[in-house]
Amino acid sequence: STQIQLVSRPEGWPEPENFRTETVELPELQDGQVRVRNEFISVDPYMRGRMRDEKSYVPPFALNETMTGGAVGRVVESRSEKLPEGTPVLHQYGWRDLAQGAADEFTAIQELPDTPLSVYLGILGMTGMTAYTGLTRIAGLKEGDRVFVSGAAGAVGSAAGQIAKLLGASYVIGSAGSDEKARMLTEKYGFDAVLNYKDAPIREQLAKAVGEDGVDVYYDNVGGDHLEAALDVLNRHGRVAVCGAISQYNSTERPCGPDNMGNIIKNSLMLEGFTMGDHWDVTQEYTSRMTEWFTSGKIAYDETVVEGLDHAVDAFIDMMKGANTGKMVVKI
Numbered sequence: 001s002t003q004i005q006l007v008s009r010p011e012g013w014p015e016p017e018n019f020r021t022e023t024v025e026l027p028e029l030q031d032g033q034v035r036v037r038n039e040f041i042s043v044d045p046y047m048r049g050r051m052r053d054e055k056s057y058v059p060p061f062a063l064n065e066t067m068t069g070g071a072v073g074r075v076v077e078s079r080s081e082k083l084p085e086g087t088p089v090l091h092q093y094g095w096r097d098l099a100q101g102a103a104d105e106f107t108a109i110q111e112l113p114d115t116p117l118s119v120y121l122g123i124l125g126m127t128g129m130t131a132y133t134g135l136t137r138i139a140g141l142k143e144g145d146r147v148f149v150s151g152a153a154g155a156v157g158s159a160a161g162q163i164a165k166l167l168g169a170s171y172v173i174g175s176a177g178s179d180e181k182a183r184m185l186t187e188k189y190g191f192d193a194v195l196n197y198k199d200a201p202i203r204e205q206l207a208k209a210v211g212e213d214g215v216d217v218y219y220d221n222v223g224g225d226h227l228e229a230a231l232d233v234l235n236r237h238g239r240v241a242v243c244g245a246i247s248q249y250n251s252t253e254r255p256c257g258p259d260n261m262g263n264i265i266k267n268s269l270m271l272e273g274f275t276m277g278d279h280w281d282v283t284q285e286y287t288s289r290m291t292e293w294f295t296s297g298k299i300a301y302d303e304t305v306v307e308g309l310d311h312a313v314d315a316f317i318d319m320m321k322g323a324n325t326g327k328m329v330v331k332i
């Protein structure tokens with residue numbers, strides 16, 4: 001099996017030199033085990049956190065071990081009745097072409113017509129579910145709410161904006177890093193407005209765009225300047241789902257915080273952080289609602305597909321720089 005391993009911990013932006021490709025001989029299958037040929041592997045921002053030797057909600061990657069994470073593929077050899085050959089599965093064995101282990105470590109997934117399995121890494125998987133959880137369980141989205149989503153053209157953000165609309169938000173504004181992404185989000189994804197944060201300070205742009213009506217919910221994927229901008233325009237009893245802070249993941253300097261945290265008090269705002277680890281019980285509810293939305297054409301969905309396990313590292317770094325629209329996956 002060809003596998004990608006982390007060999008040193010990046011300082012600032014990760015470099016290809018931090019990784020190596022290894023060929024590993026797989027042992028024969030034991031009773032109860034399956035072998036899976038991966039079709040897609042996931043590259044995610046949280047993996048940058050795991051490259052640090054720090055205690056967090058997921059343990060750090062060990063050096064000289066294969067990068068683990070979400071992947072989808074098909075069983076090619078089976079010694080388990082639970083997962084016969086050919087079954088499409090989701091698992092966490094990560095950046096490798098072949099994965100092997102106990103059948104319990106693989107979850108069978110339902111293949112949708114004319115749809116690649118990669119949707120289970122994106123809209124029907126962890127990132128879509130994160131968007132849903134943040135809106136419904138953390139921000140307590142209500143009908144009529146006005147919503148701001150940062151990182152709107154990414155996997156979580158593009159799902160969050162659309163789910164907000166499907167659940168009754170009256171107005172959804174997003175931010176993204178290019179005019180092309182902004183145009184796509186308004187024309188195809190149903191956002192009411194999208195700001196290119198590279199055009200001018202997001203704080204000025206957002207205040208002008210939302211005007212007196214402000215916003216009731218902020219879905220934060222970016223942190224820093226975007227959180228500051230949101231705190232300026234949140235209405236009384238506004239709610240913030242603190243999901244991620246990608247603007248800070250590769251920074252080597254101490255990040256500066258918002259200067260308007262006082263608004264949290266003045267306006268009785270609610271900001272709540274969350275990690276999906278505490279919310280996996282949402283899976284059934286989410287999968288049934290999103291499968292319905294997705295298959296009935298109520299959800300726009302794009303992914304950025306990079307070909308070849310050899311390009312997994314570049315795909316990961318490029319994703320952090322914004323080369324992706326929607327979920328970034330690597331096709332094996």
Ligand code: NDP
Binds near residue numbers: 046178197242247
């Ligand atoms: P995305 O698909 O959104 O990819 C990352 C995007 O971040 C890039 O496409 C880029 O788009 C944007 N970006 C990079 N740097 C900056 C910056 N300085 N300012 C603004 N935008 C920037 O990744 P995901 O959807 O997988 O993740 C989105 C967020 O959700 C992350 O913060 C992640 O950590 C978080 N997350 C949290 C989870 C939880 O359980 N709490 C679970 C999953 C994700 P652009 O061109 O617009 O700059």
